[in-house]
Amino acid sequence: MKRLSSSRLLTCAVVALAVVLRAEPAEAHLNSTGMGPIYDGLMHFLMSPEDLVPALALALLAGLRGAAYGRRASFTLPVAWLVGSLFGLTAAATTGSAVLTSLWFLLLGGLVIADAKLPLSAMTALAALCGLVHGYLNGTGMGQSGFAVVTLFGLTSGVFVLIVLAAAFVVQLRAHWARIAVRVAGSWIAASGLLMLGWSFRGS
Amino acid sequence: MQQGEAAGFLTGFLHPISGLDHVLAMVAVGLWGAQLGAPAIWVLPVAFPLVMAMGGMLGLMGVAVPGIEYGIATSAILLGAAVMLEMRPPLVVTAMLVGVFAIFHGHAHGTELAPGQSALLYSMGFVMATGCLHALGIGIGVVHRWTWGQKLLRAAGAVVAVGGVFFMWKALA
Numbered sequence: 272m273k274r275l276s277s278s279r280l281l282t283c284a285v286v287a288l289a290v291v292l293r294a295e296p297a298e299a300h301l302n303s304t305g306m307g308p309i310y311d312g313l314m315h316f317l318m319s320p321e322d323l324v325p326a327l328a329l330a331l332l333a334g335l336r337g338a339a340y341g342r343r344a345s346f347t348l349p350v351a352w353l354v355g356s357l358f359g360l361t362a363a364a365t366t367g368s369a370v371l372t373s374l375w376f377l378l379l380g381g382l383v384i385a386d387a388k389l390p391l392s393a394m395t396a397l398a399a400l401c402g403l404v405h406g407y408l409n410g411t412g413m414g415q416s417g418f419a420v421v422t423l424f425g426l427t428s429g430v431f432v433l434i435v436l437a438a439a440f441v442v443q444l445r446a447h448w449a450r451i452a453v454r455v456a457g458s459w460i461a462a463s464g465l466l467m468l469g470w471s472f473r474g475s
Numbered sequence: 476m477q478q479g480e481a482a483g484f485l486t487g488f489l490h491p492i493s494g495l496d497h498v499l500a501m502v503a504v505g506l507w508g509a510q511l512g513a514p515a516i517w518v519l520p521v522a523f524p525l526v527m528a529m530g531g532m533l534g535l536m537g538v539a540v541p542g543i544e545y546g547i548a549t550s551a552i553l554l555g556a557a558v559m560l561e562m563r564p565p566l567v568v569t570a571m572l573v574g575v576f577a578i579f580h581g582h583a584h585g586t587e588l589a590p591g592q593s594a595l596l597y598s599m600g601f602v603m604a605t606g607c608l609h610a611l612g613i614g615i616g617v618v619h620r621w622t623w624g625q626k627l628l629r630a631a632g633a634v635v636a637v638g639g640v641f642f643m644w645k646a647l648a
Contacts, residue, residue, distance in 0.1 A: 454517070463602050466601070469536060470598070472532075
């Protein structure tokens with residue numbers, strides 16, 4: 272996979288938006304840490320694999336491509352996440368679509384496996400899209416919380432810290448086997464997404 | 476994260492480890508990859524989880540794959556034999572052979588989720604445990620650089636193949 276064309280990216284965006292719009296109403300939940308809304312948001316992100324893993328996969332992908340990509344993703348993803356979640360606050364409560372989560376696992380995991388040589392603009396668009404979609408889903412789940420905006424700042428702080436640390440870790444990897452290990456992690460992410468897609472079809 | 480979700484991860488992680496047939500075949504994939512060296516040593520661990528997940532997906536969608544138990548036993552026999560004989564087929568053949576077996580393993584083991592547990596975390600646990608078994612095989616396979624290690628790996632392959640024969644006998648009984 273040499274380049275991700277803009278038309279293909281647009282198609283992905285339309286599909287992602289369509290799946291978001293048909294998200295089902297359900298039990299939005301926010302775990303309370305007892306330490307205030309900032310930490311509630313942070314813990315919500317760290318304890319939600321459907322959000323954590325795509326952010327990690329994006330960090331791996333950006334890290335494989337180098338420092339410039341890592342820097343771009345590190346700032347684009349959290350900002351887009353925050354913007355998406357603020358939009359989500361105004362929407363009706365929804366739960367993250369399992370199909371959408373699976374597709375993100377598959378897409379990002381697949382790109383990591385392929386060590387895809389995306390242009391910087393495509394990486395930026397990918398990070399923005401990922402942040403907007405996941406942030407939107409997070410925001411819709413927090414509309415009832417009294418400190419939703421503060422919580423979202425905590426959450427996006429967690430996104431920022433994760434992507435900076437993970438991307439920086441991968442950027443400095445020089446050994447061939449270490450970069451292969453990152454791609455194996457991408458394989459695990461994509462495989463988990465594929466199984467999750469199966470569960471979605473089955474209706475677990 | 477709810478209690479059921481954490482249990483889902485543990486269930487998924489422990490499932491492949493608790494089945495000796497799965498353990499033998501997964502470790503054999505790692506051993507064979509280590510014997511073959513690059514690029515097989517990383518192509519197999521990358522390809523296997525993906526194809527295994529496809530097998531799991533087929534199972535979840537209700538697509539029947541006949542002779543699952545025979546396929547799993549055959550995988551241990553052939554992978555063990557490949558390690559024992561230190562076979563070196565072309566990479567495409569190796570990947571296809573391992574891929575076909577991965578479908579059987581995914582179909583049989585990837586779909587057993589207890590009620591109330593997180594499907595996502597179960598899937599992640601299942602895939603990660605399988606990957607760890609590959610890593611174990613590759614780790615053991617490091618001894619291939621020494622002459623005594625090569626003999627040891629061949630003996631390990633024989634053990635896997637005998638285990639496969641045992642599971643085939645059980646499946647046929």
